[in-house]
Amino acid sequence: MTKEYNKYKGRLPSNVLEEVREKTKGMPEGRVNNILKEVCSEYNKARVEPGESVGLVGAESIGEPGTQMTLNTFHFAGVAEMNVTVGLPRIIEILDGRKKIKTPMMEIFLNKPWSNGKDIRHLALSIKETTMKEIMTDLAVNIVESKIELRLDNAAMKDVGVTPGNVTEALGKQLRGVSIKKKDDLIVIKMKSKEGSVGDVSKVKEKIKDVFVRGVKGITQVLPVKRNDEFIIIAAGSNLRDVLPLKEVDETRTITNDVFETAEVLGVEAARQIIINEVNKVIDTQGLNVDLRHIMLVADTMSFSGDVKGITRYGIVSEKASVLARASFETPIKHIVNAALVGEVDNLNSVVENVMLNQPVPVGTGLPGLVTKVK
Amino acid sequence: MTVELYLNGKYVGGVEDPVLFIEQFKSERRKGNISANNNIGYNEKAGKISIESSKGRARRPLIIVKDGIPMLTEKHVKQLEKDEIGWSDLMHQGVIEFLDAGEEENALIAFSEKELRSEHTHLEITPMNMFGLTTSLVPFANHTPTPRVNMGSKNQKQALGFYAANYLVRMDMDVNLLHSPQVPIVKTMMHDIYGDEHHPAGQNLVVAVMSYDGYNMEDAIVINKGSIDRGLGRSTYYRPSITAELRYSGGLVDEISIPDKEVKGYKSEHDYRLLEKDGIIYPEAKISEGDVIIGKTSPPRFLSSLDEYNLAAATRRESSVAVSHGEQGVVDFVLITENEEGNKLVQVRIRDQRIPEIGDKFTSRHGQKGVVGLIVPQSDMPFTASGITPDLIFSPHGIPSRMTISHLIELIGGKVGALAGRNIDGTTFHSEKEMDLRKELLSLGFKDDGVETVYNGRTGECYRAKIFVGNMYYLKLKHMVANKIHARARGPIQLLTRQPTEGRAKEGGLRLGEMEKDTFVAHGASLLLKERFDSDKTLVPVCEQCGLIAIHDAHKNRSYCPICGDNVEITNIEISYAFKLILDEFKSLGIYPKMGLTHKY
Numbered sequence: 001m002t003k004e005y006n007k008y009k010g011r012l013p014s015n016v017l018e019e020v021r022e023k024t025k026g027m028p029e030g031r032v033n034n035i036l037k038e039v040c041s042e043y044n045k046a047r048v049e050p051g052e053s054v055g056l057v058g059a060e061s062i063g064e065p066g067t068q069m070t071l072n073t074f075h076f077a078g079v080a081e082m083n084v085t086v087g088l089p090r091i092i093e094i095l096d097g098r099k100k101i102k103t104p105m106m107e108i109f110l111n112k113p114w115s116n117g118k119d120i121r122h123l124a125l126s127i128k129e130t131t132m133k134e135i136m137t138d139l140a141v142n143i144v145e146s147k148i149e150l151r152l153d154n155a156a157m158k159d160v161g162v163t164p165g166n167v168t169e170a171l172g173k174q175l176r177g178v179s180i181k182k183k184d185d186l187i188v189i190k191m192k193s194k195e196g197s198v199g200d201v202s203k204v205k206e207k208i209k210d211v212f213v214r215g216v217k218g219i220t221q222v223l224p225v226k227r228n229d230e231f232i233i234i235a236a237g238s239n240l241r242d243v244l245p246l247k248e249v250d251e252t253r254t255i256t257n258d259v260f261e262t263a264e265v266l267g268v269e270a271a272r273q274i275i276i277n278e279v280n281k282v283i284d285t286q287g288l289n290v291d292l293r294h295i296m297l298v299a300d301t302m303s304f305s306g307d308v309k310g311i312t313r314y315g316i317v318s319e320k321a322s323v324l325a326r327a328s329f330e331t332p333i334k335h336i337v338n339a340a341l342v343g344e345v346d347n348l349n350s351v352v353e354n355v356m357l358n359q360p361v362p363v364g365t366g367l368p369g370l371v372t373k374v375k
Numbered sequence: 376m377t378v379e380l381y382l383n384g385k386y387v388g389g390v391e392d393p394v395l396f397i398e399q400f401k402s403e404r405r406k407g408n409i410s411a412n413n414n415i416g417y418n419e420k421a422g423k424i425s426i427e428s429s430k431g432r433a434r435r436p437l438i439i440v441k442d443g444i445p446m447l448t449e450k451h452v453k454q455l456e457k458d459e460i461g462w463s464d465l466m467h468q469g470v471i472e473f474l475d476a477g478e479e480e481n482a483l484i485a486f487s488e489k490e491l492r493s494e495h496t497h498l499e500i501t502p503m504n505m506f507g508l509t510t511s512l513v514p515f516a517n518h519t520p521t522p523r524v525n526m527g528s529k530n531q532k533q534a535l536g537f538y539a540a541n542y543l544v545r546m547d548m549d550v551n552l553l554h555s556p557q558v559p560i561v562k563t564m565m566h567d568i569y570g571d572e573h574h575p576a577g578q579n580l581v582v583a584v585m586s587y588d589g590y591n592m593e594d595a596i597v598i599n600k601g602s603i604d605r606g607l608g609r610s611t612y613y614r615p616s617i618t619a620e621l622r623y624s625g626g627l628v629d630e631i632s633i634p635d636k637e638v639k640g641y642k643s644e645h646d647y648r649l650l651e652k653d654g655i656i657y658p659e660a661k662i663s664e665g666d667v668i669i670g671k672t673s674p675p676r677f678l679s680s681l682d683e684y685n686l687a688a689a690t691r692r693e694s695s696v697a698v699s700h701g702e703q704g705v706v707d708f709v710l711i712t713e714n715e716e717g718n719k720l721v722q723v724r725i726r727d728q729r730i731p732e733i734g735d736k737f738t739s740r741h742g743q744k745g746v747v748g749l750i751v752p753q754s755d756m757p758f759t760a761s762g763i764t765p766d767l768i769f770s771p772h773g774i775p776s777r778m779t780i781s782h783l784i785e786l787i788g789g790k791v792g793a794l795a796g797r798n799i800d801g802t803t804f805h806s807e808k809e810m811d812l813r814k815e816l817l818s819l820g821f822k823d824d825g826v827e828t829v830y831n832g833r834t835g836e837c838y839r840a841k842i843f844v845g846n847m848y849y850l851k852l853k854h855m856v857a858n859k860i861h862a863r864a865r866g867p868i869q870l871l872t873r874q875p876t877e878g879r880a881k882e883g884g885l886r887l888g889e890m891e892k893d894t895f896v897a898h899g900a901s902l903l904l905k906e907r908f909d910s911d912k913t914l915v916p917v918c919e920q921c922g923l924i925a926i927h928d929a930h931k932n933r934s935y936c937p938i939c940g941d942n943v944e945i946t947n948i949e950i951s952y953a954f955k956l957i958l959d960e961f962k963s964l965g966i967y968p969k970m971g972l973t974h975k976y
Contacts, residue, residue: 340961356953
């Protein structure tokens with residue numbers, strides 16, 4: 001039996017072959033052979049024919065439903081309301097390959113027992129970035145003695161699980177040239193240097209507000225939700241590098257919607273998958289229907305060079321081989337002058353150039369070499 | 376608390392008690408001690424009071440309210456009715472004041488007298504105040520979604536009507552006149568205010584809401600040929616042709632006359648046949664495409680260059696005004712006068728009757744615009760049990776998705792008005808009630824929902840469904856096919872690019888755009904794409920040695936390269952002229968575009 005399958009190795013993709021093997025278990029050899037033959041011919045029929053302009057068809061297939069997309073932003077209902085960029089702006093953001101996206105978000109999956117809901121609220125809050133301004137009620141400056149007094153908000157501290165000890169430690173680490181003393185709820189910060197001016201004190205005061213106390217930097221909001229019998233944390237803000245090593249986090253499934261961060265932390269293949277998933281998510285939520293393979297082609301084009309490049313004049317368009325094709329997109333003078341400087345040669349191998357010259361374009365019937373000898 | 380005080384955006388000082396200050400300012404203004412042109416706005420958050428007295432602010436009148444009681448009383452209303460007092464009296468008495476945008480921010484304005492509470496500072500004179508002029512002309516507008524009311528109001532601005540009574544002596548550009556305009560049966564208050572009786576812009580039609588063989592699908596309408604013959608939607612289009620005898624340097628002038636045959640650019644005797652001795656066409660002449668309306672010649676363009684070489688005396692140029700492509704009509708009016716510089720100025724007004732045809736645009740007043748899809752002989756039109764044939768058939772599919780209920784109510788209202796011989800009031804928020812209209816319709820002997828038994832005009836069979844028939848005001852819009860129809864197979868090209876000209880006036884080509892191009896590529900129809908884009912193809916000789924464009928000497932029938940000479944291989948290639956042009960532009964920039972030629976196949 002395996003001999004039969006081996007014959008088709010290389011002619012059918014392994015997962016298709018595996019599926020046929022599963023389904024044909026226990027069938028007589030002749031029948032399996034016929035099935036394999038049929039599958040093979042169906043597979044070949046489904047493949048894209050040579051000379052098909054897949055890129056353009058992909059662009060049209062994404063672009064046409066794109067005209068129907070709405071520009072609404074989507075609101076999460078819940079304790080912590082989050083805004084998410086969706087619709088056309090999000091698609092533009094992904095395909096342009098923006099380094100800084102408008103609403104970075106993470107889906108943090110958890111290991112057991114946290115995924116069952118153990119301490120979920122507490123855990124979520126401990127991941128959230130907490131700064132001093134969230135856990136203090138009062139910030140008073142005493143200019144005469146050049147000291148600052150701040151009162152801690154016990155309720156807020158309890159909420160995020162911060163002890164006064166954590167606070168003094170964080171303050172001590174992140175503020176320079178000050179001494180810190182603790183009296184009950186009150187923390188007194190005194191300038192070490194005697195001749196410190198009023199400006200210095202107020203500078204320190206501003207700094208105190210942004211002192212990072214606890215959590216993961218960049219995570220501004222957290223929302224524990226139950227999804228398919230397990231608890232996950234949805235976070236606004238993204239910091240894959242610092243979240244993944246946490247012992248509570250399932251690092252195999254935790255993802256971010258930031259393509260560049262994914263490429264940096266997990267590599268370009270992961271980034272490619274994120275592009276596909278994110279574009280597909282937008283198209284799905286808008287109730288549109290685009291074949292996944294069009295999106296995959298776009299993601300491949302954006303990532304095949306080894307790092308993520310947007311579909312812009314700085315990204316993949318700048319890598320087109322033809323001067324005329326680049327010049328016809330954006331900033332023509334730049335491309336033509338640079339091409340003239342190095343004596344670039346345009347071999348007229350793609351569509352736009354040939355349209356400009358009124359020559360047959362090398363797709364479809366423009367490729368007679370595929371069926372006959374032409375030279 | 377001190378608040379900053381600004382006068383017309385300039386800081387002028389501080390105010391200790393802003394509330395009292397504003398209160399005093401307003402009461403002094405209402406008394407007339409401060410000009411009514413001033414407005415005061417208080418931005419509490421910013422701690423700013425701004426007084427505005429500059430020109431160009433949009434302001435609107437409101438009734439002042441004190442302690443929940445409007446200052447306008449029954450007494451005022453009675454005096455107004457008797458014409459004893461006027462608008463300015465009300466302003467002086469502090470009954471009405473104008474607010475600008477800044478002061479409006481601090482006001483609480485009641486929509487109607489019913490909802491007045493003690494907090495209110497002002498009362499709308501009428502709820503209609505929130506609409507503009509044309510929006511107020513939409514009857515029953517409060518029954519229809521805003522976007523449709525908006526469209527209805529925009530459509531009315533494009534309606535043909537009777538724009539000015541002195542149209543006969545005017546030389547307006549692009550004017551249309553409706554032949555038999557009517558005052559609408561269903562009116563709003565605004566119709567009486569703006570003088571609708573003097574400037575009507577539509578006609579009351581009998582409308583049936585039904586399908587007619589699909590000729591009224593997708594917003595099309597079917598029109599009764601008999602109604603058109605009786606004058607439905609008939610209009611006249613006026614367009615003046617203007618030219619002046621210009622003066623040029625060297626004492627040369629244009630001359631309005633019948634051009635001599637020697638003149639450069641002489642058309643043909645036939646084209647000038649309608650001109651009289653003075654070179655101008657006579658009134659009531661029937662003209663069509665190419666006919667000259669005003670004969671004119673101009674002096675030669677480059678006088679000095681011609682002197683040396685031209686053997687004959689410098690010939691004058693033909694510069695007549697002719698009827699442009701696709702136009703026709705009758706000369707309506709000829710005017711000979713002078714322009715500001717004292718040059719002779721000739722204006723000829725052309726008139727053309729426009730009878731509704733397939734493609735002309737019509738609309739009701741509810742954003743239900745449509746294009747004529749079919750003109751049906753009256754004998755083939757459906758008819759009601761009482762023998763009425765509708766003037767127009769409107770598709771029921773236009774209603775559910777757009778929810779223009781006002782359209783339907785106007786149909787009923789129009790029917791009641793036509794049968795009872797009175798006008799119906801459709802003023803927004805104050806209209807006659809739908810139920811009252813229905814009751815009246817019932818009492819007039821029709822079904823209260825407006826439906827009637829209708830018979831098929833061609834077979835005489837009774838339709839199984841009852842058809843909604845009523846009267847409503849329809850407008851003919853200025854977009855008519857006769858002004859827009861355009862097609863081209865061959866025609867003029869641009870001098871520079873050798874590509875077809877653009878636009879109807881220049882008999883231009885219809886562009887196959889970027890996205891249309893993409894569809895050919897997507898289908899792999901490579902050679903069809905090439906053919907579509909070969910409107911500017913040229914044969915260019917190329918020198919194989921230097922890769923630049925060579926020269927073909929047609930006289931000696933040989934090609935040579937201006938750089939490499941005769942002894943080089945020169946090949947003709949077929950490329951678009953636009954590409955040859957860009958190569959020339961590269962050369963002018965000092966870029967050397969070298970073409971390397973190989974055989975493609």
